[in-house]
Amino acid sequence: MxxxxxxxxxxxxxxxxxxxxxxxxxxxxxxxxxxxxxxxxxxxxxxxxxxxxxxxxxxxxxxxxxxxxxxxxxxxxxxxxxxxxxxxxxxxxxxxxxxxxxxxxxxxxxxxxxxxxxxxxxxxxxxxxxxxxxxxxxxxxxxxxxVDPADTELLEAIARTAITGKWSDREATAIVELVVEAAQAVERNGTVERRRITRTTIPGGSPTDSELVAGLAIDVDASSTTLASLDVDLPRRIEDAGVALIDDQLTVEKADAITRVSVENPTQLGQFADYEADVYEGQASGIADVGADIVFCQKSIDDDVRARLARHGVIAVERTRQDEMHKLARATGAGLVKRVDELTSDHVGRAGVVERRTLADTELVVVGECPDTEQRSLILRGGTAHVIDETKRLIENCLDDVTLAIERGAVxxxxxxxxxxxxxxxxxxxxxxxxxxxxxxxxxxxxxxxxxxxxxxxxxxxxxxxxxxxxxxxxxxxxxxxxxxxxxxxxxxxxxxxxxxxxxxxxxxxxxxxxxxxxxGIDDMLVATGEGDGEHDHGHDHDHGRGGVEATGGYPWAVGH
Missing domain, CATH: 1.10.560.10 (GroEL-like equatorial domain)
Incomplete structure (x- = not known):
């Protein structure tokens, strides 16, 4: 040619x-x-x-x-x-x-x-x-x-491989041992029930200070005002404890349309104070009378209610996270109620032990030996926020690998x-x-x-x-x-x-x-204008040939309209 x-x-x-x-x-x-x-x-x-x-x-x-x-x-x-x-x-x-x-x-x-x-x-x-x-x-x-789920040595090798090169040997050894112990504790018939492992981070110390706790560890400083602020000496350990869960705030309810209360004389002021005292005492006694030794509230608890609960020997924890409330319900068998007046003895769960601990000036409440679902808590430590974040990420990587190995049965x-x-x-x-x-x-x-x-x-x-x-x-x-x-x-x-x-x-x-x-397999690149989904209100011609979009010849910056 x-x-x-x-x-x-x-x-x-x-x-x-x-x-x-x-x-x-x-x-x-x-x-x-x-x-x-x-x-x-x-x-x-x-x-x-x-x-x-x-x-x-x-x-x-x-x-x-x-x-x-x-x-x-x-x-x-x-x-x-x-x-x-x-x-x-x-x-x-x-x-x-x-x-x-x-x-x-x-x-x-x-x-x-x-x-x-x-x-x-x-x-x-x-x-x-x-x-x-x-x-x-x-x-x-x-x-x-x-893979045998009971083969601790092999599981530790799997976790160590996942963490190799990402941490020093001393920290890596501590993390590997914690991960394998936690995974084996919640393994049932070849399935690792990861939801029964809670991760709690506490600033201070080093990653080697991290530990595995038998039970559900709740950071009281993060979830509630410190229990040390109360004058009552609450017990550090309660065996066979009753657990109550309330999805409401413990306070005096006020009508939505009322923003303030006008008091015209001392008598009315006394009556109002007596009313508040009766409400607070009713809430505290209502919780104590059903056999609760500790109450977790998803919202706030007034100081007066907390003090009265303490005098009844009941530990009160406010602003507990929703995921922690659900874990507590699964572990203890407690029923989550909306209001205090709905709480009965049937809603109270049981825990073999409830223990208050202090780590690096952080107060924890550990709910353990639960009859329904045994929980484990990984308490992760670190001197800085970066170290804690990296420790948590490495823990997750190791848990992922160990879980895969156990559940799939092969490495x-x-x-x-x-x-x-x-x-x-x-x-x-x-x-x-x-x-x-x-x-x-x-x-x-x-x-x-x-x-x-x-x-x-x-x-x-x-x-x-x-x-x-x-x-x-x-x-x-x-x-x-x-x-x-x-x-x-x-x-x-x-x-x-x-x-x-x-x-x-x-x-x-x-x-x-x-x-x-x-x-x-891509042989061309087109750039969509993002205007083809709705109707246009401008009046120019839209004849772009077949398909309504003009090919750019492979160059995404050459757009035809």
Whole structure:
């Protein structure tokens, strides 16, 4: 096909232009996604090093957790936001493994870009990645180690793996022991009833001062005025205690339309005082007469009522949180009533012991040995608000991993061992796949090995040498061999206690592959004006061709209306 002017025909030129525009959009999406993954890998840096994040409002956050970093990054590109969604999904549904999911997604995008340059169509890459996911999940099932909920050593290894590099060894050991003890205490028939674990933070001390309390610990200083302000000497410990729950304030009720009371003579003033005293005494005696030793009120309690309750030997706690009220009701069997005059002996719950404790000038009431549901409370300590927040976050991560391991009953070797084992099985399966999908399956295997490469770099090892050594060991059927980051060597990571819940790997692989295929399949980018939902009141022509929206040729800043 020739032209006397040496120019291409308009149809060929249009087709070539569209092809390059599609490639530009795909390259922009891939570049944005891989850049975000590389940024997370670089930002995390050496193992155990914290990063300081400064927000627009000036708030400073110090963390080395990938989920926390992504949550606070200002990301504008829609493709990069898709990768952030991978991390958010991993965090919301699993609780751990966000960094793994992002790194794998970035590597899958890089491999997809390379395959595209070699001539593979996005649909072929999609089909190959989909087959690779199925093969990877099957290979994961072959790499699992069974979990016994009574195996404290294995559960502590799982929790320690989740916290490795995020805290010093001394603090990590204390947190790991607390988490495993709490999880085993509320485990029933392979299910960890997390709602029976309460987290209470108390400033002062260090994370090693944190403790697990048998019972429901309620911060009295946060929920009520201090009990020490009363002149009555209340008991520090009450056995077989009656517990009352009231969802109302204990005070003198006033009509809504009355804002003040006019007193014309001393007699009326005395009558008004007598009326208030009768109301207060009626509320206090009403609670004491039904057999309550402690009353929790969701709203405020007047000082006169609290003093009268104290003289009756009843501990009063005001402004108790709603979630604590529900936990108290479940644990003690108490019925939550709206008003004091509705309270009867049938509404009073029982607790084996109610104890008042003082920690770092903070007064607690611990309700324990409950007949219906036994509660556990993790009391978290720290010298600063940042330390307490980080301790609480690490506790949640460890609990997530231990819960997954117990309820799913399986863990896999950490230290990159699982990724190398799965990659080897993918390459073996790829040899039997006809067509170009074989290349996509092999690329998927290469992407999975980004995890051991990243671990080797973080441990100060040569990533190529470490990966080659891992492949050789796995070729000898040593599928539990991984990187022992602490020792900087290859080892049987299961024996070293480096294990992770299999569910973390399964979800990370699945979500990373789904996000990659979505981004690779995009061939154009459109910008919606946000004006198409309602009717327009302006009078210009709306002929934008098919679909009512004009394509921007891959450039989101070129908007046509």
């Amino acid at each position: 020739t032209q006397s002017t040496g120019e291409w025909p308009s149809t060929v030129l249009a087709a070539e232009t569209e092809r390059f525009q599609e490639r530009d959009v795909r390259e922009m999406n891939v570049t944005a996604g891989t850049a975000l993954a590389d940024a997370i890998r670089t930002t995390l840096g050496p193992r155990g090093m914290d990063k300081m994040l400064v927000g627009d409002d000036g708030k400073v956050v110090v963390t080395n957790d990938g989920a926390s970093i992504l949550d606070r990054m200002d990301i504008e590109h829609p493709a990069a936001r898709e990768i952030v969604q991978v991390a958010q999904s991993q965090h919301d549904r699993i609780g751990d493994g966000t960094t793994t999911a992002v790194i794998v997604a970035g590597e899958l995008l890089t491999e997809a870009a390379r395959l595209t340059e070699q001539g593979l169509h996005p649909t072929t890459i999609d089909a190959g990645y989909t087959r690779a996911v199925d093969l990877a999940l099957s290979a994961l099932d072959e790499c699992t180690v069974p 896999v070797p950490g230290g990159g061992a699982t990724e190398v084992a799965v990659a080897a099985r993918l390459r073996e399966a790829a040899d039997g796949i006809a067509g170009r999908e074989q290349l996509a399956v092999t690329a998927f295997a290469d992407a999975l090995e980004s995890i051991p490469r990243t671990l080797a770099e973080s441990a100060g090892l040569d990533p190529i040498d470490a990966l080659v050594a891992l492949r050789n060991r796995h070729a000898d059927d040593e599928w539990r061999t991984g990187l022992d980051v602490d020792g900087g060597e290859l080892a049987d990571v299961v024996e070293r206690g480096v294990v992770e819940p299999a569910t973390i790997k399964r979800h990370a692989i699945t979500s990373a592959a789904e996000a990659t295929t979505v981004l690779v």
